[in-house]
Amino acid sequence: MTTIVIKIGGGEGIELGPILDEFSELVKSGVRAVLVHGGSHETNLVSEQLGHPPTFIKSPSGHESRRTDRTTLEIFEMVYCGKTNKGIVEHLQTRGVNALGLSGIDGGLWKGKRKGAIRAVDDEGRTTIIRDDLSGKVESCDAALINLLLDSGRTPVLTPPALAVDGDDPGKSVAINVDADRAAAITAAALGADELLLLSNVPGVLADPSDRSTLIASTAEAGIDAVREAAGGRMKNKVLAAEEALNGGVKRSVIGSANGENPIAAARAGAGTVFEPTANPA
Numbered sequence: 001m002t003t004i005v006i007k008i009g010g011g012e013g014i015e016l017g018p019i020l021d022e023f024s025e026l027v028k029s030g031v032r033a034v035l036v037h038g039g040s041h042e043t044n045l046v047s048e049q050l051g052h053p054p055t056f057i058k059s060p061s062g063h064e065s066r067r068t069d070r071t072t073l074e075i076f077e078m079v080y081c082g083k084t085n086k087g088i089v090e091h092l093q094t095r096g097v098n099a100l101g102l103s104g105i106d107g108g109l110w111k112g113k114r115k116g117a118i119r120a121v122d123d124e125g126r127t128t129i130i131r132d133d134l135s136g137k138v139e140s141c142d143a144a145l146i147n148l149l150l151d152s153g154r155t156p157v158l159t160p161p162a163l164a165v166d167g168d169d170p171g172k173s174v175a176i177n178v179d180a181d182r183a184a185a186i187t188a189a190a191l192g193a194d195e196l197l198l199l200s201n202v203p204g205v206l207a208d209p210s211d212r213s214t215l216i217a218s219t220a221e222a223g224i225d226a227v228r229e230a231a232g233g234r235m236k237n238k239v240l241a242a243e244e245a246l247n248g249g250v251k252r253s254v255i256g257s258a259n260g261e262n263p264i265a266a267a268r269a270g271a272g273t274v275f276e277p278t279a280n281p282a
Helices: 016-028 040-049 070-094 145-151 180-191 224-230 234-247 261-266
Strands: 003-008 032-036 054-056 064-066 099-103 110-114 120-121 127-130 136-141 154-160 162-166 169-176 195-200 252-257 274-276
Touching: 003 016, 003 180, 016 032, 016 070, 016 261, 032 070, 032 145, 040 070, 040 180, 054 120, 064 110, 064 234, 070 099, 070 154, 070 195, 110 169, 110 180, 120 136, 136 162, 145 154, 145 180, 154 180, 180 234, 195 234, 195 261, 224 234, 224 274, 234 252, 234 274, 252 261
Parallel strands: 003 032, 003 195, 032 154, 099 154, 110 162, 195 252
Antiparallel strands: 054 064, 110 136, 120 127, 162 169, 252 274
16 A cells, blocks of 8 residues: 655645645545645744744755744744644544644654754854754654554644753753654655655755746756755755655655645656655765
8 A cells, every 4th residue: 555745844825725635635545644744934923923033043054944942942832733733634634534633742753862052154154053952853753653543544644843852851851843854754764655745835946946947857867966956945954855765765755846736646746856766865
């Protein structure tokens, strides 16, 4: 039976309704499907409304992440685990899918390591070290828990944060903000999934980010180095996720659009940037 992990981004301009309707039909067709979602745009809006505006960190290599202090993490959980997750579960339930929403901390579903120190580059090019950030990376996924849900007819709807050991107190666990694309990749690898689809408000990796006609269709044609070089900002994380899934045994990854007509079917048919194991991982 086919197993697919689909990550729907939380950026501005994504219409959730149509893609959730398509996801519902996919589940009802018999596919073992797991949905992972973000909520970044809504988190930004709520953060502004609560008087704690979002700030972002750029690493020396160009990767961008949310600066996560304790207040930001609480807002993050309100939006990701609350409003967004339960809104998706409600929508799927009304479409006849027995969805069950979990965050990565529930049941220790996603475990990782909190970053002890983060190198960040400011607008003037200076590098600083941040030591109190509540962020990290998912390193393991409890596939047995997900399979238990799937085998019982439930459809998992998963979202950050993840769980980590607190570096300041090894006997204590702490929630950490993690990249949902890379969490989806770890999940797909743990499940031995056939496909990982990373769907957001862009059509894939663009050679020129300002020109959608410059879409790179596949790593097989362009080469993985060209795809890595073209990826900037948040797209760097998606490319990393797509590669990590393949390295973990997933047969195919696609970075594509969450909008348009039947975006899941389109991505499965190759619309977007396709990553396949035949690409050189060097």
